[in-house]
Amino acid sequence: MVTTAAAGSARADALRQVLVEELLAAGSITAPEVAAAFRAVPRHLFAPEVPLEQAYANDVVRTKHDERGVTISSVSAPWLQAVMLEQARITPGMRCLEIGSGGYNAALMAELVGPGGEVTTVDIDADVTDRARRFLDTAGYGRVNVVLADADGGVPQHAPYDRIIVTVGVWDVPPAWWDQLSDDGRIVVPLRMRGLSRSLALVREGDHLVSVDHEMAGFVAVQGAGAHAERLVTLHGEEVGLRFDDDQQVDVEALRTALRQPRVETWSGVRFGGMEPFDGLFLWLATSLDRFCLLSRARTDAARELVDPASPIATPALLGDGGFGYVAFHEVDPQEQTYEFGVYGHGPDADRLTDRLVEQIRVWDREHRHGPAARISIHPGPLPAAEHPATRLIPKRHTTVTISWP
Known part of the structure; x- marks a missing residue:
């Protein structure tokens, strides 16, 4: 006799495999290790307020709203999480930081780093971190560090990080993230530039960061010291x-x-x-x-x-x-x-x-249109416009973003 719980688990497993095949077919997932992570992590345990079919839909699950009804926390759409994990290129044994918690993405990262790596996830909202801690434990990812803090200062107690993945929309890259990134590390961050948001995969190049890839992406806005409203x-x-x-x-x-x-x-x-x-x-x-x-x-x-x-x-x-x-x-x-x-x-x-x-x-x-993508770089502090005549300079609080086209 099949129990209700067993039937529900089998249904969740089947829906999870369908989702992975959809992500593979769409090209959101190309790396076998990312596919394996999505096959392993039970997404429905991180979105218990919605039906199984919705938990495994290729769409966002909104989990918290402000007093005006604006979404301030969510489980991001699987296609976007997959794209950003592909951009990050996480390998076993790495030490990783996730900025903006929900639990599910941290569990995916934990699968990618394996037992020899470490994942820390941080959020400014106690409701969000409590939820992430509870669901990570339930899903079997108790080894993930969950920290309640304003991520503008990073999480120095677990640094340095080989990878930093930001899962909230930000207007600038604060100094702490640079300081806590390993020399050959990579930051994946959805950065707003002149109102447009792109997920940038950034690596060090001398004294600045340069994008090796960027994709269109949208996230709920960061709260705390890094907030910057349009x-x-x-x-x-x-x-x-x-x-x-x-x-x-x-x-x-x-x-x-x-x-x-x-x-x-x-x-x-x-x-x-x-x-x-x-x-x-x-x-x-x-x-x-x-x-x-x-x-x-x-x-x-x-x-x-x-x-x-x-x-x-x-x-x-x-x-x-x-x-x-x-x-x-x-x-x-x-x-x-x-x-x-x-x-x-x-x-x-x-x-x-x-x-x-x-x-x-x-x-x-x-x-x-059919040529190389724009080159996006992030420099600490201001830059003199006269030295960059063919480049769009976008001044930020801590940095200057430059966009140039080959």
């Missing part, structure tokens, strides 16, 4: 807004007036397929445009009547003198699922803004 300028209630990650001067009333004016459309001739990612274009625009920001809109028909950006969450936009332009696209061949990039503009200088944005879309298509 500025949101609303243009039509809560339906349309511009997000700024720097200190640009903004004439809010002029932009609101511009939104009410008829829009200008300019099309680029640059086409793409329905499944082709265009995060490289977004990063190029963030690199090449000075008055760069991001346009967001609510997922309502009323908001779409006002603006129709390439992505409702965050689309590159160019600020002008009393107006703005933003990236859009439209379908040109339904059978082939082919689309064309264009720009919509509002305001007295809409023509100039749309032309400028379309020009940069064409530059990306001609010079960077």
Whole structure:
């Protein structure tokens, strides 16, 4: 006779294997050791509040919200955890730090380092660390160190670390993380640059860190000393807004007036397929445009009547003198699922803004679309702009981020 518990365990095992096969097929997992870790760790034990099918879906499980309903802690989507573990290249015997706890990712890391390695996970929220400790023990990963602290200072008592994986969205890389990284170590961190978040795999190169890989990624924002909020300028209630990650001067009333004016459309001739990612274009625009920001809109028909950006969450936009332009696209061949990039503009200088944005879309298509990815580096302290004329410099609190294109 099969017990209910045994049947549930068998069902969880089967769902876990299906998830791994899905991650392999999508290319999120390529390394056999990462696949083995995902096959071994029972994800449902770290998300007991949802059904088994949801625990093994390739999606985020939200576990805590703030008073406004915003997610502040979650079990990240498996595809993203897999991508970051692939970026980290963890091997047996390593000493690793995870910044931002949930338990599940730390268990995956523990599988990768094996009994000869050590994993420490840290979080600023006692509810989160209590939960992580409880679930890690239940799942058989009691050897993972769980620390309650503001991770801006790292976890010096278990340093140095061969690998640091950050599972919260951050705006800067604090000095403690550099100090606690071994000489040949690697940091994997979802860093926000001009509003865009990318998971960077960083290694030391002289006195700075350089990316050896970067992937599009989004996480709940870090809390504590490292928190750094974007500025949101609303243009039509809560339906349309511009997000700024720097200190640009903004004439809010002029932009609101511009939104009410008829829009200008300019099309680029640059086409793409329905499944082709265009995060490289977004990063190029963030690199090449000075008055760069991001346009967001609510997922309502009323908001779409006002603006129709390439992505409702965050689309590159160019600020002008009393107006703005933003990236859009439209379908040109339904059978082939082919689309064309264009720009919509509002305001007295809409023509100039749309032309400028379309020009940069064409530059990306001609010079960077099929070439090497951008080179992203992080330098301690400020850098003189005159010494880096072909590079976008992004000043941060502790560092300067540089983005250049081969």
